[in-house]
Amino acid sequence: MSHPQLDRRASRRPYLGLLALVLVAGSAVGIATSVAGRSAPGAPSHDTTADGSPLVPVSAGFDDCGAGWASPHGGATTFSVSNSTNGSEDVYLTDAGSGAVYGEVEALAIDATRTLSVVLGDGDYRFVCIPAENDPVPGPDVTIEGAGTPADATPAIQLVTRADLLPAAKQYAAWIAARLPVLAADSRALDSAVASGDLAAARGVWLTAHLEYESLGAAYGAFGDADGAINGTPAPGMSALDDPSLTGFHKVEALLWSGAPAATIAPVTAQLVNDVDALGAAFAESRVNALDVGLRAHEILENAIQFELTGSTDAGSQTNLATIGANVAGTVQALAPLESILSTRYPALPDTKAALARVAALIASYQHPDGSWTPLASLDRPSRAALDAALDQTVELLAPIAAICDPRASAR
Known part of the structure; x- marks a missing residue:
């Protein structure tokens, strides 16, 4: 039994109502x-x-x-x-x-x-x-009549329906479908490096493959059980190295960075290849739920703060900052299909996109010229405070998107 993402889906907040005058950059929107x-x-x-x-x-x-x-x-x-x-x-x-x-x-x-x-x-x-x-x-x-327009007047928005969201869901699903072959190729490269006994090379390929998967964050609701098999985390009270039921990237990570021999790691990377291939076949027959796209655009980074920024998913590679960068990239991809919907409904959309660009640049500054990453735990207090603030601000700006894109029956 796998333990997907520390049961991340259980942490998601439902957005059942529209915004209650959400304050963004000092203005009431929604x-x-x-x-x-x-x-x-x-x-x-x-x-x-x-x-x-x-x-x-x-x-x-x-x-x-x-x-x-x-x-x-x-x-x-x-x-x-x-x-x-x-x-x-x-x-x-x-x-x-x-x-x-x-x-x-x-x-x-x-x-x-x-x-x-x-x-x-x-x-x-x-x-x-x-x-x-x-x-x-x-x-x-x-x-x-006779009241004018109060400075704090409640703005009105056009409701988003399921029909409005279908093109966005299809566009996002097409992007995911185009990335899954890349993930499959990366997984095979990882398996080949382990099979050849070149574990130093395998560590670099592992990071490439893992970041590819992490950039697909908005689709994990459509991945079902495959998410647990590919990117699951250990059972409570156990480490990734010790959990006998754990498979996927974090199991490979624990083995690669613990000094385990290639013969021990090879069956796990082979299983990862099979699981990624199975995901590709299953995704071709599934679809991204239209109502999930706006919600995921917010929750990818919310989960990054909860799980990656705390270091709780690290199984030895100390690459949580790289994973957060992949999550930011995934958020940008989830947001892109919603732009035509949000451009007339969310005045803070430009601020949101700018905040994503700022946090992406900040994360990128922690990657070294040789491709390695600064460990999360080694950040000094000012650097950690700046990172926390940048992510918190970005998540705050993304939160209204989940509410605006919560589909409702038309009022007409």
């Missing part, structure tokens, strides 16, 4: 989501919230979607949205003309009430209620 908790059905309503903004009770039923918003005005407003249908539903506050969404209440249960806070300017608005397994139910148009 759209508001339900906030301030929930109240019991029939609880008394109040005219204002704790911060003094108006509290507007709104119905969300088949026949009365948006009913209750009788005196619209601009500025900060909190809606108390109540589900009067016989099932759960999503509720959007939209631009009446374009259908762009300012905020949502997701999976509102039967008879439940939740709040939705926004800052609104002049415009035409409409609530849209989407009961489970039913078509959207539009509410009446509501016009706000």
Whole structure:
């Protein structure tokens, strides 16, 4: 039994709602989501919230979607949205003309009430209620006049649907498919170096092959069990060298850097070749899930911080910094197919791309002219602080992408 990536997939955070005014570079981007908790059905309503903004009770039923918003005005407003249908539903506050969404209440249960806070300017608005397994139910148009556009107005974005994401998923899958033969060739070169007894050369080829695999990070959800066989990590409480069930890159790493003889390593590299070949054959018959692409664009580096930046995956090579570099490259590749979607929905996209370029350059500075890498543990305190800060900032900028690209039903 393998232990894939310290069960990295268990560490991923679900992004079930759109952004709640995510702060990026001092600006609010994204759209508001339900906030301030929930109240019991029939609880008394109040005219204002704790911060003094108006509290507007709104119905969300088949026949009365948006009913209750009788005196619209601009500025900060909190809606108390109540589900009067016989099932759960999503509720959007939209631009009446374009259908762009300012905020949502997701999976509102039967008879439940939740709040939705926004800052609104002049415009035409409409609530849209989407009961489970039913078509959207539009509410009446509501016009706000005389408020202008507040500096902190909640921006609206066009929702991303599965249909929007399919071209991105296909583009990303095509890139992965083109890289898998390279991975296979690298794995065979590693196996040949070990078989010839040239373990010094094998260490260099191991790094090349391992970094190739690590650059494919966004596709690991599509790799299934193959990910554990190829890039698994040891069982809790065991080392890569001692875990008898461990296979793949980290087992080879442990053997190569422990001084094990070629005869001991050869069966493991041969198995790696077989597993990589099996992955290539299986991937040709599978696909990258469209909803995963945006999520992986964020989680590749989130996992790099959790597992590589801590050194927990090192099995002797001390090449975690190189792996982080491959993860950054993989993030860039996962982000590329989403650019047309994000360019009109995420104002911080240029900042995000610039942050990725900066962290890539910083990581590259730790590679020596002979191809070797500075060990993570040897970084001095200022260097480690700069690396931590660069990665944290980049992950923060990437986080909204997962929310923006979380596919939803159209509000039109």
